[in-house]
Amino acid sequence: MSETLLDLQGLTCPLPVLKANKVLRGLPPGARLTVLATDPASVKDFAAFCQETGHALLASTASEGVYRFELRKRAEPA
DSSP: OOEEEEEOTTOOTTHHHHHHHHHHHTSOTTOEEEEEEOOTTHHHHHHHHHHHHOOEEEEEEEETTEEEEEEEOOOOOO
């Protein structure tokens, strides 16, 4: 299974979600995307984004001001 790391540290809302969405569109269904961000708003943004789009938010952690989001791209609609 494909796994991609996207480092978006230093960017502010809404750029982390927009850039992650662009990368997800190019990944196959079921692929994993790890996003690193420093914007505190990204915690709520990624939760809302995944709920809206159907992508899975597998994990959300924070350490020393860096937020790490583990996402799995949804299966394509039938």
